Amino acid sequence: MRRAWPLLSFVAATAALGCEITSDGSTGDPPTEPTPGELGDGARLRDIIKPAEWFDPGNQESVDCAIPLDQHVEVTGQVIVAIDRFDETSEGAVGNIYIQDLYGDDEEPLPFSGVTVFDPAFTPPDLRLFEGDVVDTVGNFMEFPGPTSGPFNFCASLPEIGGTMTFRFDHGPAQPITVVNENGGPTRFSNVLGYENARQWLGMLVRIEGVAISGPPDKDPSGRYTATINMGSVAFEDSIAISNELFDLENEGPELADGTTFSAVTGVITFFYGFKLAPRSIDDFEM
Numbered sequence: 001m002r003r004a005w006p007l008l009s010f011v012a013a014t015a016a017l018g019c020e021i022t023s024d025g026s027t028g029d030p031p032t033e034p035t036p037g038e039l040g041d042g043a044r045l046r047d048i049i050k051p052a053e054w055f056d057p058g059n060q061e062s063v064d065c066a067i068p069l070d071q072h073v074e075v076t077g078q079v080i081v082a083i084d085r086f087d088e089t090s091e092g093a094v095g096n097i098y099i100q101d102l103y104g105d106d107e108e109p110l111p112f113s114g115v116t117v118f119d120p121a122f123t124p125p126d127l128r129l130f131e132g133d134v135v136d137t138v139g140n141f142m143e144f145p146g147p148t149s150g151p152f153n154f155c156a157s158l159p160e161i162g163g164t165m166t167f168r169f170d171h172g173p174a175q176p177i178t179v180v181n182e183n184g185g186p187t188r189f190s191n192v193l194g195y196e197n198a199r200q201w202l203g204m205l206v207r208i209e210g211v212a213i214s215g216p217p218d219k220d221p222s223g224r225y226t227a228t229i230n231m232g233s234v235a236f237e238d239s240i241a242i243s244n245e246l247f248d249l250e251n252e253g254p255e256l257a258d259g260t261t262f263s264a265v266t267g268v269i270t271f272f273y274g275f276k277l278a279p280r281s282i283d284d285f286e287m
Helices: 007-016 195-201
Strands: 071-083 097-101 114-117 121-123 133-144 158-170 177-180 205-212 225-228 240-243 261-271 275-278
Touching: 071 158, 114 261, 195 261, 240 261
Parallel strands: 114 158, 121 158, 177 205, 240 275
Antiparallel strands: 071 097, 071 133, 097 114, 133 158, 205 261, 225 240, 261 275
16 A cells, blocks of 8 residues: 545545445435446446557656646446455455456456556445445546655556546446466566566456565555565566455464465555555465
8 A cells, every 4th residue: 555545534534444434424325226237328447548649668767758738537237346444454445346347257367457446445334345346436546656755767657536436236246357377478477477478467356376585574664564475587567466455464364485386376466666466365275
């Protein structure tokens, strides 16, 4: 998580996390009716999230980046793959919701189908959301370029939506898409290697096979705890680390010593100065 929520937003978030409170202290507005059709008539995330044509590997300081302007969006028929309930920094760093386009049981999710919903509001205000719920979201879509104190390098950006979420129906847990196969050979990480490749899976629930930990875990002073995946000889900014954004990885997760291996690890792909794979619980680790 990159920032703490303001008080009003945090109170709204507690409603989504199952607490007996509403965003305004009342019993909430009357429920709204979702738009017609099973998945609604709004846009799909894959319609609005595109490859980052503004990404510039030669512009390390991110000067005069051509990042697109914010836009109003109405997206419908997304399934919640994770809700951030773990405050790894002890600074109120909770509440992000990760959604991706809902696909049929016989369909494989397409790239660019996921997004972070940052600082969401809810209709009605006392709405409680859970993983597996299908929702509609109306709000502002932006390519976040990084904090004003230090933008992301190379004009990289994080697609996210700030807006109001409405419940559509309960679908049940989403199934991860395998983006790295164990038997893919020496180039098996190419699907997630570097910003231009890993960006397509942002906000989505993915599965990486044949995971080996490289080096000891790192815990920075803010409380973020990570363990880097061995992807071979790659640049530091292209490596992906397993992170504690969604649960207490350090105390409730498996051992992550140098050389530890897993047949697969599932999690949400996130980005903040680098890519992370954020498991939701120890159940996302396959021995």
